[in-house]
Amino acid sequence: MVLMADDINECLKCGDCCKVLDGKGVRVTEQEWDTLEIDICRLDLGNEKFKKTKQVSCLPTKGKYGVKSCLFLGANNECKIYNKRPETCRNFPIWVVERKTIVLFKVAVLCPRAERIAADLEHSLPGWARALVGEKKHNVALV
Numbered sequence: 461m462v463l464m465a466d467d468i469n470e471c472l473k474c475g476d477c478c479k480v481l482d483g484k485g486v487r488v489t490e491q492e493w494d495t496l497e498i499d500i501c502r503l504d505l506g507n508e509k510f511k512k513t514k515q516v517s518c519l520p521t522k523g524k525y526g527v528k529s530c531l532f533l534g535a536n537n538e539c540k541i542y543n544k545r546p547e548t549c550r551n552f553p554i555w556v557v558e559r560k561t562i563v564l565f566k567v568a569v570l571c572p573r574a575e576r577i578a579a580d581l582e583h584s585l586p587g588w589a590r591a592l593v594g595e596k597k598h599n600v601a602l603v
């Protein structure tokens with residue numbers, strides 16, 4: 461499910477979300493790995509490193525911007541796998557927690573757009589968010 465934060469407030473391409481990754485890095489689904497493996501080879505990022513990170517289902521870190529930066533972040537904050545970047549990256553700074561009666565939109569304060577996006581979500585839900593919420597209640601939280 462790809463959310464559309466850019467519908468609310470366009471990405472500034474500051475690259476902050478790619479430079480301070482928590483834990484092991486951006487989580488990737490099995491299906492996403494399948495499409496990414498070809499790119500890993502093309503970019504010659506190192507098969508051994510790739511195999512190790514695949515075991516934990518996260519994109520490799522320790523890129524050119526330090527130990528917490530994504531290995532795919534290139535010059536001028538460009539993502540080297542932009543068209544195939546994982547859903548987590550596409551959705552940032554929003555992620556959704558769906559409960560039985562409520563849908564929670566969490567917005568990461570790391571992103572300079574966070575407050576604006578949260579305010580816009582509180583004010584009026586765009587179509588993709590309305591579709592998620594349906595008959596449930598919803599809430600927005602900066603985290």
Ligand code: SF4
Nearest residue numbers: 478530532533539549
């Ligand atoms: S895959 Fe691309 S968008 Fe995602 S963290 Fe890495 S550089 Fe950033």
Ligand code: SF4
Nearest residue numbers: 471472474475477571
């Ligand atoms: S931190 Fe926010 S504004 Fe900056 S690149 Fe990431 S999504 Fe875009």
